[in-house]
Amino acid sequence: MIKQTAITCVLLATLSACTQTNQSANESGYTQPVANFNTYSAETFYNTTSIVGSAFSPDGKRILVSSDKSGIFNLYEVDVKTGDKVQLTDASDSIYPLRYFPNDNRILFTQDKGGNELMHVFVRHENAKVQDLTPGENVRARFIGFSKDASAFYILSNQRDQRFMDLYRYDAKTHASELVYKNDKNLNVQSVSETDRYLALINSQGNKDSDLFLLDLTDPKAQLIEISNVSHEANFSASAFSKDDKYLYxxxxxxxxxxxxxxxxxxxxxxTPYIEKDWDVRFLYFSDSDRYRVIGVNEDSSIKVTVTDLRTNQDIQLPKLPAGSIKRVDFSDDEKQMSFYLNSDTSPNNLYVWQVGSDSVKQLTSTLSDKINPDHLVESTIARFKSFDGLEVPGVLYKPKLASSATKVPALIYVHGGPGGQSMTGYSARVQHLVNQGYAIFAVNNRGSSGYGKTFYHLDDKRHGEDDLQDIVWSKKYLQELDWIDPDRIGIMGGSYGGYMTAAALAFEPDEFKVGINVFGVTNWVRTLESIPPWWEAYRKALYEELGDPAVDGERLRRISPLFHAKNITKPLMVVQGANDPRVLQVESDELVEAVRSNNVPVEYVLFEDEGHGFTKKENRVEASQAYLDFLRKHL
Incomplete structure (x- = not known):
């Protein structure tokens, strides 16, 4: 096996921002006028701060967040009045916030080790002592919520059996736990009503069909009540209980x-129908008193959030804000304050707080690097093209500032993760860095992507590496028709499923793309499906229905696995992998690299020993992004 912890060609010490006020140049040597336009290094882009979480403290004076300002996600408290931040943890693995306890300043958070996805739930006591509430080497846990009277909270854990997530009730004072639902039917507990009475559970029957059930915990003899009341295949999921347990949404x-x-x-x-839109209703939840309802609609690759005052049945109107999309809305306990994030293609998440009903909103964070002029970043557009069979396929397109019919630029087809993921609008340091350096990005939502209806979503079932790959090939043809794209310099890039599509494109359509960047992508579907983590047991049937059962569909899975066709790969390849990845094992990348190198094809391999399926450490994200750029400069 091949093991490398760094790329020898990357010298982070050489990273610096550069300015192009009179001309720009690419590796082909041409220059064209570009007025007042700066390019920035990967280090500068990742000097931007990522921030998540928006829960208020019980007194409404602070908001709990996690920020990677230190290079690793750690907990901070943000003062609502001043925006001042106090760091609460200093961990070596990223920490993500859950919430404060309802009546004191204890904090719940979640954390894994090195990206292994075995998330545990921790409590940070008021004296700063940290306690793991879900200890165990192979334990995976997920916080569900507090009871209405705040005397207890609920956690799902697989401590009894790695395959199944059981429900435990924890005493809010002593943290003593008791098993309240033994998940011996392999269901997925989605929600607990605040009165502690009801559970909402899902039984996955496949990727087209899931059943929703209700269980009354107060009756020891209670049977599951099926809520999914249709005879045809359909998917169901629980959104929320009303606070009085009258309704399940x-x-x-x-x-x-x-x-x-x-x-x-x-x-x-x-x-009763409740919210009907012409796009997917992505989420729905209520404030603690049920006065405010928050919904998010996935509208053409952007999430549109609406907050409704149910006393007046009117959508609330915020004061004027910068351009962007609202994300993650929370209310203080007295519901006099509302926190939210604002995000756009050219601005990362920033935290705001609004005194409900007032005329002004306070911005609490400024996360974009102060070295970056946002006017030098690029807004995306939604583009559509006809694929090989006439199907219309959408994507998110980024046009570099320097691109024109006189200055044609190279391009990358970017494929999202999944299968079944979706490329969305919004800020991405990785994308903006490449676009800023002169590479067009087309983030294609090929057939099989979410957000465009269930028919579109299922078009690639058991056809991965075939029809979905042809969508990618035809997206290249679309780019070649644009007068600002260099038609001879188009590559492909993606992570996870997108990494698979990258390797598949180079193996099965070897003449289409000039280069490929495979970020922790599947190369051998048989092995991947045979080695799925135990805690995915509830969704095994859905995975097999979409991709195939290795015991039954092994021949087809080998046919679409790039590893078995690596001899066809003749174009330069970059592979990026996390050593702790539980989904796409390191051996997937090791073997592909070895096989392609035997073809005497240029291959660059980046292995991060301290990451999993995604990169949480800022220094690793910088190294990876600079590596992408160096590879593209050399080969595209």
Whole structure:
């Protein structure tokens, strides 16, 4: 096996921002006028701070967040009035916030080790002592929520059996736990009502069909009540219980192409349409008093958030804000304050707080590097093209500032993760860095992507590496028709499923793309599907329905696996991998690199010993992004 911890060609010490005020140049040597336009290094782009979390403290004076300002995600408290930040943890592995305890300043957070995805739930006591509430070497846990009276909280854990997530009730004072639901039916607990009475559970029957159930915990003899009340295949998921347990709100695609939200009255069993849009209703939740409702709609690769005051049944109107999309809305306990993030293609997440009903909003963070002029970044557009069979395929397109018919630029087709993921609008340091350096990016939502209806989503079932790959090939043809793209310099890049598509494109369409960058992509579907983590047991059937069962479909899976066709790869390849990745094992990348190198093809391999399926450490993200750029400069 091949093991490397760094790329010898990358010298981070050489990273610096450069300015192009009169001309720009690429590796082909041409120069064209570009007025007042700066390019910035990977280090500068990742000097931008990433921030998540927006939960208020019980007194409403602070907001709990996690920031990677130190290079690793750690917990901070943000003062609502001043925006001052106090760092609470100094960890070597990234920490993500959950919430404060309802009546004191204890904090719940979650963390894994080196990206192994075995998330544990921790409590940080008021004296700063940290306690693991879910200890165990192979334990995976997920916080669900507090009871209405705040005397207890709920955590899902696989401590009994790695395959199944059981539900435990924790005493809020002593942290003593008791098993309240033994998941011997291999269901997925999605929600607990705040009165502690009901559970909402999902049984995955495949990638087209999932059943929603209700269970009354107060009745030891209670049977599961099926909420999914249609005879045809459809997916269901729980959204929220009303605070009085009168209703269960749920999402489903049972009544059309897109996910709608319905309301189930528990006492009568009546189903009523609740939120119907022409796009997927991505999420729905309520403030603590049920006064405010928050919904997010996945509208053409952008999330549109609406907050409604249910007393007046009117959508609330915020004061004027910079351009962008609102994300992650939270209310203080007294519901007099609302926190949220604002994000756009040219601005990363920034935290805001609004005194509800007032005329002004306070920005609490400024996360973009102060060395970057946002006017030098690029807004995306949604582009569509016809694929090989006439299907219309959308994507998110980024045009570099210097691109024109006189200055044609190289391009990358960018493929999202999944299968079944979606490329969305919004800030990406990785994308903006490459676009800023003169590379067009087309983030294609090929057939099989979410967000464009269930028919579109299922078009690639058991056809991966075939019809979806042809969408990628035809997206290249679309780019070649644009007068600002160099038609002879188009590569492909992606992570996870997108990494697979990159390797598949080079193996099965070896003359189409000039280069490929495979970031922790699957290369051998048989091995990947045979080695899925135990905690994915509830979704094994859905994975097999989409991709194939290795015991039954092994021949086809080998046919679409790039590793078995690596002899066809003749174009330069970069492979990036995390050593702790539990989804795409390191051996996947090791073997592909070895096989392609035997073809005497240029291959660059980056292995991060301290990462998993995605890179959480800022220094690693910088190294990877600079490596992408160096590779593209050399080969594209």
């Amino acid at each position: 749920y999402g489903t695609d049972a009544h059309g192409e897109f996910y709608q939200n319905w309301r189930y009255e528990i006492a009568t069993g009546q189903h």
